[in-house]
Amino acid sequence: MIRQLLERNIIQALGNLGIETIGDAATFTVEHPEELSHGDYMTNVALVYARKAGMSPRALAEKIAGQLAQINHVKKVEIAGPGFINFFISREFFSQSVSDIISADKKFGHNELYSKSGVKKVIVEYTDPNPFKEFHIGHLMSNTIGESIARIIHVSGAEVKRACYQGDVGLHVAKAIWGYLQGTPGAHFGEYYVAGAAAYDESEEAKKEIIAINKKIYSKEDPKINEIYAKGREDSLNGFESMYKRLGTKFDYYFFESETAPIGAKLVEEGLNKGIFEKSEGAIVFKGDEDRGLHTRVFINSEGLPTYEAKELGLVKKKFETYHYDLSVVITGNEIRDYFRVLMDAVDKIFTDSHIKKIQHIPHGMLRLSTGKMSSRKGGIISGESLIEDTKKAIMEKVGTGDSAKKMSDTIAEEVAIGAIKYSILRQGSDEDIIYDVTKSVSLEGDSGPYLQYATVRAKSIREKAAAAGIVKKFNSYPDEASDIERVLYRFPEIVEYSARKCEPHYIATYLIVVSALFNNYYANNKIVAADDEFSPYRVALTHAFEIVMRNGLTLLGIPVPERM
RNA sequence: GUUCCCGUAGUUCAAUGGAUAGAACAGGACUCUUCUAAGGUCUUGAUGUAGGUUCGAUUCCUACCGGGAACACCA
Numbered sequence: 120m121i122r123q124l125l126e127r128n129i130i131q132a133l134g135n136l137g138i139e140t141i142g143d144a145a146t147f148t149v150e151h152p153e154e155l156s157h158g159d160y161m162t163n164v165a166l167v168y169a170r171k172a173g174m175s176p177r178a179l180a181e182k183i184a185g186q187l188a189q190i191n192h193v194k195k196v197e198i199a200g201p202g203f204i205n206f207f208i209s210r211e212f213f214s215q216s217v218s219d220i221i222s223a224d225k226k227f228g229h230n231e232l233y234s235k236s237g238v239k240k241v242i243v244e245y246t247d248p249n250p251f252k253e254f255h256i257g258h259l260m261s262n263t264i265g266e267s268i269a270r271i272i273h274v275s276g277a278e279v280k281r282a283c284y285q286g287d288v289g290l291h292v293a294k295a296i297w298g299y300l301q302g303t304p305g306a307h308f309g310e311y312y313v314a315g316a317a318a319y320d321e322s323e324e325a326k327k328e329i330i331a332i333n334k335k336i337y338s339k340e341d342p343k344i345n346e347i348y349a350k351g352r353e354d355s356l357n358g359f360e361s362m363y364k365r366l367g368t369k370f371d372y373y374f375f376e377s378e379t380a381p382i383g384a385k386l387v388e389e390g391l392n393k394g395i396f397e398k399s400e401g402a403i404v405f406k407g408d409e410d411r412g413l414h415t416r417v418f419i420n421s422e423g424l425p426t427y428e429a430k431e432l433g434l435v436k437k438k439f440e441t442y443h444y445d446l447s448v449v450i451t452g453n454e455i456r457d458y459f460r461v462l463m464d465a466v467d468k469i470f471t472d473s474h475i476k477k478i479q480h481i482p483h484g485m486l487r488l489s490t491g492k493m494s495s496r497k498g499g500i501i502s503g504e505s506l507i508e509d510t511k512k513a514i515m516e517k518v519g520t521g522d523s524a525k526k527m528s529d530t531i532a533e534e535v536a537i538g539a540i541k542y543s544i545l546r547q548g549s550d551e552d553i554i555y556d557v558t559k560s561v562s563l564e565g566d567s568g569p570y571l572q573y574a575t576v577r578a579k580s581i582r583e584k585a586a587a588a589g590i591v592k593k594f595n596s597y598p599d600e601a602s603d604i605e606r607v608l609y610r611f612p613e614i615v616e617y618s619a620r621k622c623e624p625h626y627i628a629t630y631l632i633v634v635s636a637l638f639n640n641y642y643a644n645n646k647i648v649a650a651d652d653e654f655s656p657y658r659v660a661l662t663h664a665f666e667i668v669m670r671n672g673l674t675l676l677g678i679p680v681p682e683r684m
Numbered sequence: 685g686u687u688c689c690c691g692u693a694g695u696u697c698a699a700u701g702g703a704u705a706g707a708a709c710a711g712g713a714c715u716c717u718u719c720u721a722a723g724g725u726c727u728u729g730a731u732g733u734a735g736g737u738u739c740g741a742u743u744c745c746u747a748c749c750g751g752g753a754a755c756a757c758c759a
Contacts, residue, residue: 200703566708
């Protein structure tokens with residue numbers, strides 16, 4: 120609200136100077152400078168209006184600053200650089216915000232971005248692993264990003280439902296069952312699938328057998344196949360469920376291709392009659408608008424079976440019938456991007472309800488290895504589980520050696536491993552590929568999840584020490600100068616809102632790193648718990664406020680906070 | 685070939701059209717008798733090329749160079 124206050128005052132000042140702002144294409148901004156030494160807020164107003172005012176930016180800045188009345192919370196106004204006006208906020212504001220953060224506690228960071236814009240119900244689809252195949256690191260990436268976005272949307276004022284869409288029918292299932300029937304050594308269907316997929320490519324005979332199995336899966340005529348199918352599906356889904364538990368996800372809805380396929384096929388049939396789809400070379404296709412760079416896509420293949428596109432259409436309908444959303448968010452790999460644009464075009468033509476069309480696609484990059492694109496069709500995939508286990512092992516080795524008091528429990532190692540992996544995914548823009556380097560993922564220093572967890576746990580332990588020492592936090596006695604950490608903590612809700620607007624968790628991740636670094640620096644330079652220091656109660660309060668921001672921020676990233684480290 | 689994404693320190697990533705392009709890792713120099721050294725302090729080092737728009741461009745536009753993806757019956 121300080122921002123709005125400043126904007127109003129600046130417009131007023133411009134008015135006093137006879138500079139018209141209404142209906143002007145040029146707009147000024149009020150924002151936080153990149154560097155704290157440049158103040159708490161800054162505006163470029165003088166640079167924007169200099170030409171119009173017929174004077175140099177610095178001269179105009181001086182004039183505007185001269186016209187500004189005394190603004191609440193503003194302690195100092197400076198002109199700097201080419202003509203920026205910098206505002207320094209009063210000390211009382213920061214100590215008040217420390218108190219406000221502690222009062223708000225878990226709710227600090229909540230905002231009304233969605234509720235204000237009338238978006239009250241949001242469904243978020245992510246992860247989408249396929250039964251009978253391995254849950255690999257690509258699913259880990261989708262899950263991490265999706266879970267975080269779901270949480271961010273939730274604290275931004277919407278009811279959120281989590282959905283997972285899974286391919287329980289299709290050739291991949293037949294490949295896995297074939298592998299099982301061959302007596303392929305292995306413990307689960309993910310391994311049988313790899314064997315079946317390899318055989319399908321290499322042997323004509325195996326290919327025929329797999330196609331035959333596929334038909335039996337659909338027709339359900341073979342009791343033995345039915346039994347294996349049921350077992351494999353259940354095993355897979357149970358495996359996924361325990362993975363979701365480890366990762367901290369709980370889905371509200373599960374959708375399956377076996378149920379969306381008939382719905383989609385029916386929609387395409389109806390669309391064919393309306394001229395939305397057309398027949399071509401024995402298949403039913405949707406002609407994408409070439410001018411908009413859209414491709415033509417097959418929805419029903421020449422054998423009369425619905426493709427992924429048709430199933431996805433069925434999914435849209437199924438989702439909306441299950442939960443009347445205001446917005447549907449779909450998180451997938453970015454190789455689907457162009458295809459999704461075609462799908463959206465088809466959705467737009469098929470459905471009439473404007474709500475059902477409110478679909479936002481969030482594509483994410485690939486988790487890449489030096490060996491190239493991951494593919495579960497061949498061997499050489501990295502399972503989500505093995506990545507977690509390897510990371511965990513590396514953490515144990517790093518910390519567990521030496522004196523036994525420092526040895527960590529399995530629970531903590533697990534939390535730190537999950538934090539390390541999730542942070543490495545969420546620290547960058549989600550549309551970018553992540554170059555996964557095994558040795559670097561194991562490094563826990565600096566820009567990492569464990570760094571954030573460590574700073575948080577440290578704050579918690581200091582707070583407990585203060586409580587034991589009988590120091591009660593207070594907000595009325597503090598050093599004259601506000602510390603840097605105080606000057607950024609109150610910005611957290613703005614970061615969350617911005618992150619929600621962009622559907623990009625990495626803004627929160629980056630912010631938490633900055634805040635942690637400032638706190639660690641504060642910790643190194645200030646004795647927080649000190650019985651004979653009059654400022655100690657305030658420092659304890661500040662530490663608590665920091666801990667709250669960290670906890671809330673890490674929660675939005677889906678990163679757990681260990682008891683101790 | 686067409687369309688879409690992307691080129692930032694040696695490496696992995698940041699930067700709502702703004703000030704001196706930020707971190708981290710790696711390299712160099714310090715720092716535990718003191719609340720957790722998985723920490724802190726100092727230091728070396730970057731916008732693919734050529735134009736354009738702008739008071740101002742890593743950001744927007746055009747061309748080129750380089751990487752990735754999609755492009756009809758897989759998902």
